[in-house]
Amino acid sequence: MSATGFIDLGYARADVARADRQGVGEVVYGEGKTPEQIVGIARALVDAGQARVLITRLDTEKAAEVEAMWDADAPAFTYCDQARIGVVGGVPEPDGDGTIVIAVAGTSDLPVAEEAALTAQFLGNEVVRLFDVGVAGIHRLLACADDLARAQVVIAVAGMEGALASVVGGMVSCPVIAVPTSVGYGASFGGVAALLAMLNSCASGVSVVNIDNGFGAAYQASLINHLGSR
Secondary structure (H helix, E strand, O other), rough: OOOOOOOEOOOOOEOOHHHHHHHHOOOEEEEOOOOOHHHHHHHHHHHHOOOOOEEEOOHHHHHHHHHOOOOOOOEEEEEOOOEEEEOOOOOOOOOOOEEEEEEEHHHHHHHHHHHHHHHOOOOOOEEEEOOOHHHHHHHHOOOHHHHHHEEHHHHHHHHOOOOOOHHHHHOOOOOOEEEEEOOOHHHHHHHHHHHHHHOOOOOOOEEEEEOOOOOHHHHHHHHHHHHHHH
16 A cells, blocks of 8 residues: 555545545546546556445446456456446445335436445445335335335435435334435426425434435445444
């Protein structure tokens, strides 16, 4: 490892000491970076001993370029287009205290939900996905009551008016992390309506991350789900 704790690549300083500080190695945010920069940062992390690298907000075209440039002798690179995530080195076996449930209001919310789900799996969590359980047909959510009751953490992903988080918060005894999405018609204001509704939830135990931030929700959920092993 570098004596400074990072490797200076000119365009980035790869934080090779992050796992020692936080328990999780550096994650690469792909949006705004060139394929060459993504490969350079990821390879620097791998060469410094990071077994797995997560690359978020990676579009399909850029992922194809990263894959073409990736070294055959390095840990394998795989890509999930729905989650917009690239993974170097694969996903580990779950080692958390319990299950993280991803409750997704609608099919249009799936890209954000899958970002959360794959991030949680990358961080060593067992994940249960509950798709299309929004409040427009609340019987669909109630049919999943057993899965919700067994959760260690629930991530509630919803756009429109964002009501799902409050309903789930009133059903479970575990923390609920709400993710507002930018899904919705004009007055949803790109997710602001859902964000404000979730922030004003009357259900106890609901916390909220930024709009479309499936990664942030999963990271926080993973910290909660690993408290017993800290």
